[in-house]
Amino acid sequence: MHVPDGFINAPVSAAAGVVAAGAVAAGLRGARRELDERTAPLAGLVAAFIFAVQMLNFPVAAGTSGHLLGGALAAILVGPWTGVLCIAVVLLMQGILFADGGLTALGVNITVMGVVTVVVAYALFRGLVLVLPRTRRSVTVASFAAALVSVPAAAAVFTLVYAIGGTTDVPVPKVLTAMVGVHVLIGIGEAVITMLTVGAVIAVRPDLVYGARGLTAPLKLRVDGELVDAAAPAPAAARSAGASPKKLWIGGVVTALVLAGFVSFYASASPDGLEKVAADQGIDAKVEDHAAADSPLADYGVKGVEAPRLSGGLAGVIGVGATLAVGSGAFWVVRRRKTAAQEA
Template identity: 65%
Template structure:
């Protein structure tokens, strides 16, 4: 979904750049409440994983490309504000060092993948958490569903931007059909990978998963009275 240079007109690119700067600024403030000794190392690992996943791209239509986004995955693992920072760093490095996405379109790509992808994924995840029982086993499933929804949502947002300031000679209906069609398929892959990665971390260290903290906090500690040796039944194991 990396948007190249010249795909959108200057006013639209400037507007998305302003949105991206504002979003990153808010994320810098919000991440202070999310980053701790557990989240900071995880953020680096998440950024590296998303960077590697997004490098696997394939063309969709008119110079755009499709790939895994990683927004929902990052949001569930390290929190939405930190996830925005992770995605933004990845997108800037990809644009400047690998020419993946135009330099003048950095703001557009951060808006689509770093803001829309992350926030939609997180809102879907938290919304489902509020509706369903708080069970640790549901965290990977809900994360996968969030990833499934976030990818076509970001694609739809791109089509909306193109409708406002698109420069390439592409019919809007054809672009919408191609983007949503491909990104629904990508979303299925994103859901599987997101669920597997989150599930792997939850199985080993659930305390490292930001999206699992409310579930862990809601667990009640079961206190059992101590059993003295004289109270044991005859033949019971010591």
């Protein structure tokens, strides 16, 4: 759902940029509360993983594909404030390095793909885990539902932005119906990917999943005929049975590199939901060339490398590395500022 330059007029694009900047600023403050010495390195990994999975377009209908948006996944794994930052980093890397998503439309993309998906997904996720049994399975079920709803919600908000600042005269009800319809299908794929990823992390280190914190009911002991809460296990003991954060980080990086460097070659070449709707409805009549169209990595290929498989694979690996470096650096700074504030 990467909005290119030319879909939305300059005033509305600028207003969306202000909204996005405010969301990123709020995310920087909020992430200081969410991140600690164990989870801060994983936030950069989450951004890199989302970048990799977004390269894997999957077919959803005749001539249409979809890809992960990632807002629900990021919010559940590392927290909603940090989740907004993760998506912002991914979109920034895609726009600057790969000419994917307009630069003047960056604010629109962060607002729609980052803020809306995170807010909708995490609000629904928290509501579900409050009413479902307090188990790991409930977390995965809630993550499925949250991701499923977040995608058509983002499509609806894009339609609202288009209704206010669209550069073409196309009936808004037609755009809304087409956008929400195809993105419900894309949302199913998003939900499956999110559920499987959250479930995999919970299986090895549930304490590192932000959305699973505090969900385990305390063990009850009967003392003198009354049920009382047993003492919680020490943090070290609670973590000893799972993989270390370092092993989890290495495994995640390797997985992202394999997905972006190899599996992405087999992704669907069909236009994604927004591209298909834009072509069918005429939204793309005034689309503009990307400012980074001459980038050495434009369109997820390396200029000068003729073999498509090698070119795309190298671009994917470079993208994962760049996103990991920028994301990890940003979250390291956020964590350092939190530590400095605590020591002051």
